[in-house]
Amino acid sequence: MKEFSSRLFWKLIVSTVVGVASSLPLAAPVAAHETSSSGSVVVHITDTGYVPALITVSRGEEVVFENLSNEERWPASDSHPTHTFYDDSTLEQHCLNSQSAAFDACGPIASGDSWSFRFDRAGTFLYHDHLWPHLTGSVVVQDEASDAVANPDLATRRSIIKIASVLRVIGIWPQPIFFLAKPEVELATTVGAHDRFNVLSEHYTALTREADPSHAIETLQQDSETDPTVSTLCHDLLHDIGQVAYSKYGSFQGATNYQSSFCNSGYIHGVFEAYFSKAANPLQDLPGQCEAYSATTGRNFDLWECQHGVGHGLMYLTGGDLDESLKLCEDSFGGSGAGACNNGVYMEIFNNELLANESRFVDPGDPTETCLGRVNESAFCYLYLPSYFIETLEIPYEDVFAKCAAVKADFVNFCMQGIGAEAIKRNITTPAAVFNLCDNAPTSTDQQNCAAGIANMYLNQVGSLPTAESMCSGAPSRYVEICSGAVAAQRASFE
Structure with a gap:
C-alpha cells in the first residue's frame, strides 16, 4: 500500500469541510487590511484579538501592531511560550540580542502604543499573544519573485481546527481534531508536546466560546483518556479554557458556575489568571x-x-x-x-x-x-x-534525581516528591511506569518520597479518592504502602 501523504490528507479534509461549510450561512466578508501613512500594513490589537487575524504581505514589508485594547499585549511567533517558529531561536536567546530579527515584541506593548516588525523571509507564520496565548493570528509572507508560500499547511490546519470546532458544536463533525503522535515507550515530558499546544488550545477554547466551559472540559477529559499529548497538557489547556471563560462571562462568579476539579483544577487557575488581569x-x-x-x-x-x-x-x-x-x-x-x-x-x-x-x-x-x-x-x-528542570531545561527525569540530591538537606524530600509529581502529571495513564522511574532515585528514602509525590499529584489530577486508592493498589508492591498512606492522609480534604 502506498504511503498516505499528509498533504493529500489535508486536501481531502479541506474539500470535505468546504463542501459542508458551503451549506452553512455565510459570514460577512472580511475587510482588506489597513495601511498606515507610511504604507505599512496595520494589525489592530483589540480586547478580543488581532484584527485582521490573517494578513498577506510581501517579503520585506513592515507590519505595525497597534494596541487598541485596554491592556498590555505581546505579539510573538508561535509556539507558545518559546517563540521559535520564525527563526528557530528561543525567547531567551533572541530577546537578549538587540540585533535579533526575530518575530517577537520581547515585552508587553502598553495600551495605545504600537510595535512594528519587518518580515524578511517568505512563509506562513503563525503568532499568538504571549500574555494571552488564546489570541492568535497568521501572516502570509509572499516572495515577490515566485509568489510562493513556503509553509501553507500550517495555516490550513489552523483554519480547519476553527471550522471543525464550530461543526462539532452543531453536531456535524462528531469527533475532535487531533494530530496523533506515535506512542512512545519512554515516559513523556512536555518536550515536543508544546508543538501541538496552540492547536489543542484553540480547539478547546473554541468549544468554550461556542458552547460552554463544561462542554470543553468534558471533551478534554474524554480526549485525555486516549491521547497521551492531551493528557500531558491537560492542566495547561484548562488554564486557557478558564481564561476564555472569564472573558466570555465577564465575572468570577459567572466563570466559576462551571466548576471542575479535573486535572489538578486547572480551570479555576485559569479563571483567576484572567480575573487578576481584567477585574x-x-x-x-x-x-x-x-x-x-x-x-x-x-x-x-x-x-x-x-x-x-x-x-x-x-x-x-x-x-x-x-x-x-x-x-x-x-x-x-x-x-x-x-x-x-x-x-x-x-x-x-x-x-x-x-x-x-x-x-x-x-x-x-x-x-x-x-x-x-x-x-x-x-x-x-x-x-x-x-x-x-524537566519542562524548561529539558533535563531527563533520571538526571533530575541528582539535581534534587544536591539541594539543601532539609528540602531533598520535597524535591524528590516533585519529580514523581511532575512525571505522573505528564503520564497519568501509565502510573506503573512512573513508579518504576522512582527506582532511579539515589536512596530508598528518595524512592519513597518520589512515590509519595506520584500519589499526591495523581489524587489532585483525578480529584477522586476511590480512583486514587485503586491506582495505589495496582502499584508495584514496594510502593503500595507509601502510595496508599499518602492518599489516606488527604482523605479529610475530599470528604
Whole structure:
C-alpha cells in the first residue's frame, strides 16, 4: 500500500469541510487590511484579538501592531511560550540580542502604543499573544519573485481546527481534531508536546466560546483518556479554557458556575489568571470568593485549589514578581490559606510560561537559587523545582534525581516528591511506569518520597479518592504502602 501523504490528507479534509461549510450561512466578508501613512500594513490589537487575524504581505514589508485594547499585549511567533517558529531561536536567546530579527515584541506593548516588525523571509507564520496565548493570528509572507508560500499547511490546519470546532458544536463533525503522535515507550515530558499546544488550545477554547466551559472540559477529559499529548497538557489547556471563560462571562462568579476539579483544577487557575488581569479591584475579598467557590461541594480540597489558583492569579497581577506575589498571599489570607496561595505562586514561577518579571527571580544556570532564603513556604519552591528542570531545561527525569540530591538537606524530600509529581502529571495513564522511574532515585528514602509525590499529584489530577486508592493498589508492591498512606492522609480534604 502506498504511503498516505499528509498533504493529500489535508486536501481531502479541506474539500470535505468546504463542501459542508458551503451549506452553512455565510459570514460577512472580511475587510482588506489597513495601511498606515507610511504604507505599512496595520494589525489592530483589540480586547478580543488581532484584527485582521490573517494578513498577506510581501517579503520585506513592515507590519505595525497597534494596541487598541485596554491592556498590555505581546505579539510573538508561535509556539507558545518559546517563540521559535520564525527563526528557530528561543525567547531567551533572541530577546537578549538587540540585533535579533526575530518575530517577537520581547515585552508587553502598553495600551495605545504600537510595535512594528519587518518580515524578511517568505512563509506562513503563525503568532499568538504571549500574555494571552488564546489570541492568535497568521501572516502570509509572499516572495515577490515566485509568489510562493513556503509553509501553507500550517495555516490550513489552523483554519480547519476553527471550522471543525464550530461543526462539532452543531453536531456535524462528531469527533475532535487531533494530530496523533506515535506512542512512545519512554515516559513523556512536555518536550515536543508544546508543538501541538496552540492547536489543542484553540480547539478547546473554541468549544468554550461556542458552547460552554463544561462542554470543553468534558471533551478534554474524554480526549485525555486516549491521547497521551492531551493528557500531558491537560492542566495547561484548562488554564486557557478558564481564561476564555472569564472573558466570555465577564465575572468570577459567572466563570466559576462551571466548576471542575479535573486535572489538578486547572480551570479555576485559569479563571483567576484572567480575573487578576481584567477585574477592576481583584484583591477585594479573596477569602470570601474562595469560600463561596468551595461551598458548592463542601470539600476542603476545593477551598485549597481556589486559594492555590489565587497564587497563579497574583503572579499575573504582578507580572511574575515572586516576592510581591508571596507578600500578597500573606496579606490576603494568612495561615493555611496563605500556604495554598504560596503553592500556586511557586508553581507559576517554575512553569514554562515566562511572565515579564520572572527572569529576575529564576536563573536558568542555577534555578535552585530561587528557593534559597525564601521564608514563605520555601518547601513548595523545592517541590516545583523539578518542573523547571524537566519542562524548561529539558533535563531527563533520571538526571533530575541528582539535581534534587544536591539541594539543601532539609528540602531533598520535597524535591524528590516533585519529580514523581511532575512525571505522573505528564503520564497519568501509565502510573506503573512512573513508579518504576522512582527506582532511579539515589536512596530508598528518595524512592519513597518520589512515590509519595506520584500519589499526591495523581489524587489532585483525578480529584477522586476511590480512583486514587485503586491506582495505589495496582502499584508495584514496594510502593503500595507509601502510595496508599499518602492518599489516606488527604482523605479529610475530599470528604
